[in-house]
Amino acid sequence: MIGDAAIEVIAAEGMRGLTHRAVDRAAGLPPGSTSYYARTRAALLELAADRMIALDQAEVAPPAGTLAEFLGAMVHRSITVGRTRMLARYEFALESTRRPELRARYDVGGLELRRRCAEVLAAAGSPTPEDHTRVLIGWLDGSIFDALAGTGSVNPPTEAELVAGARAVLAGLGLPHA
Structure with a gap:
């Protein structure tokens, strides 16, 4: 869910728009939820990249x-x-x-x-x-x-x-x- 929301944020707002808060909003999660799973921006980028790879391989x-x-x-x-x-x-x-x-x-x-x-x-x-x-x-x-x-x-x-x-x-x- 967080990976999918991060992909949506990146597509809509670019890399500069990718923040923990933006992903929380896109996923409909309470503020701070994304940072629990991905503490840093680098971790959030990795999570989104891993999700894209998983979706590609499943498709x-x-x-x-x-x-x-x-x-x-x-x-x-x-x-x-x-x-x-x-x-x-x-x-x-x-x-x-x-x-x-x-x-x-x-x-x-x-x-x-x-x-x-x-x-x-x-x-x-x-x-x-x-x-x-x-x-x-x-x-x-x-x-x-x-x-x-x-x-x-x-x-x-x-x-x-x-x-x-x-x-x-x-x-x-x-x-x-x-």
């Missing part, structure tokens, strides 16, 4: 349908119902460039996503899944960022457009039937 499932359909649906989910978590993730990404103690924790989720992506691409026939993972993650991150914070936020892509984009990327990697 990743084996692809249903084609790989392009799975990827398009995943990106669409990230820019619609997952918008709050993605905005918080970008805040964490930027903050981790300035705070090395957050970098390792932030990278846990990214490295796991890359590992799983490489496995899926290998199963789809990629001869170089690690190299292809870098390209695919770049498309995923770029598509999500543009739809949430870039110029693309004015007219975010539909799921069908995202599936078509995923098909193009996969075809470019030599995986036309993925």
